[in-house]
Amino acid sequence: MIKPALPANEAERLAALQRYRILDTPREQEFEDLVTIARTICGTSMGAVTLIDSERQWFKSLQGLEGEQTPRDEAFCAHAILQPTHLTVVEDACQDERFRGNPSVTADPFIRFYAGAPLLSSDGYALGTLCVFDSNPGQLALGQAEALWALSRQVGLMLEMRGLRRRIDLHQGEHDWYEARLAEYYAQLEQQNVELSEQTRTDPLTGLPNRRALSAALAEAIERGADRPPAVAIVDIDHFKQVNDIHGHDEGDRVLVELAGVLRAHFAGRGMAARYGGEEFVILMPDTPLAQAELQCQYLREAVAHLPMGLPVTISIGLAVQHAGESAQETLRRADAALYQAKAQGRDRVVVAG
Known part of the structure; x- marks a missing residue:
């Protein structure tokens, strides 16, 4: 196993993460729904929305197993955030030197397949991932990879909206400006939902309806x-x-x-x-x-x-x-x-x- 390196901009990245004030907040259905869609499209038994803190990986949503957080040194997602513009796909963790000795690979839940799309802040820092994983080796088709990226962008928009809602509560006098911004984000979400709905109704191999x-x-x-x-x-x-x-x-x-x-x-x-x-x-x-x-x-x-x-x-x-x-x-x-x-x-x- 190879421990993940720290991003070159780690201090700025952590500061961006703290601005969202999302760590250790309760589970929310909106994030659970996006993980469910990601698992369904990619055909995996497990999935999560993760955020990489200074020493830990914390789960805003986690499906297929139990837990609130894991050590950062053992997190697949801590490797994924090192490439903010790339999808990280591990087809078989037992064959990957970064993960073959990882406790999550050698013991329960025995992860073999992993795919993670970085969650980017509004100023471009990788905060964590939307990821799917399974105890069997696997691959992602092109359509599945594109859908996972689309869903990760939607998680990013959800984070932005949480921040906007919090600032609206603090600055009621500026509510007109914030409502306009929220409308823009909701319009983007609606468009992405239309695109995601189409993807969840199409077979990625043949292009036929599913x-x-x-x-x-x-x-x-x-x-x-x-x-x-x-x-x-x-x-x-x-x-x-x-x-x-x-x-x-x-x-x-x-x-x-x-x-x-x-x-x-x-x-x-x-x-x-x-x-x-x-x-x-x-x-x-x-x-x-x-x-x-x-x-x-x-x-x-x-x-x-x-x-x-x-x-x-x-x-x-x-x-x-x-x-x-x-x-x-x-x-x-x-x-x-x-x-x-x-x-x-x-x-x-x-x-x-x-």
Whole structure:
């Protein structure tokens, strides 16, 4: 283990941290929410908002384990603040000389993966980080890294707003000026929330909507489709595990991206194609009769089978039309049961749920 060095501007950095008067304050839901979003986007079991004091790392928010603070010499984030303009990513702490002997790595919580985005003060000092970490090695996709940076900027704005609120209480006579500043910060937060909402509804690998976006769209389609209910198809890549095992995960990712492109081309403007998880995709076809939906699925199956991928790729599809009074989950379960029938019958086919 290598103890973190002190930043060259340590005295000024600590002075900036003290100005925010946030150390040892109670937990606040706004910070907890941002950590929850960061963990969800990055797929980790733990996350935190940390602030690096002179001798300690203090947690404004901590999820996935218990604690209020740790020694600064053992803090991953004390290394991260040394590069204020860079995201620090440790894919496997056991392979990193800075952390392999760290007590948090060799003992509970056995941290292996870490990613931290520095929290910058208004005058550019790194106060701490918004970080995510896990007991398994990992990586960050480009979209996940960008989202973590966006969230860290939002934490910085939250710190600024706390300071502004405190100064408003002390200087009521200048409240008009401060309210204008608060409005500016809230406008920035609202814009970032719009961007973050989009990111949390998009699969970072394929660029398709994810399970969360699909659930919202399916609920809306059911509500609007009283006279002509929507059709739902679950698409699964046949023998996808063999693709990963034989050709590697990079090739597996290429197959997923290529299939996403075909789905986007076939259903743009006529519904929604979403990545449901792993090698499964879901197609939502609002206001589509069963016969037409089945024909579209057959076209899709043939298009995938003829993709110039350099290796054979086929798909199996389970199709269901929403029944009156049926919930979205019940419709998906019937489509999933039809998908299993397609697999049992030899794959590379479309099966319609009864």
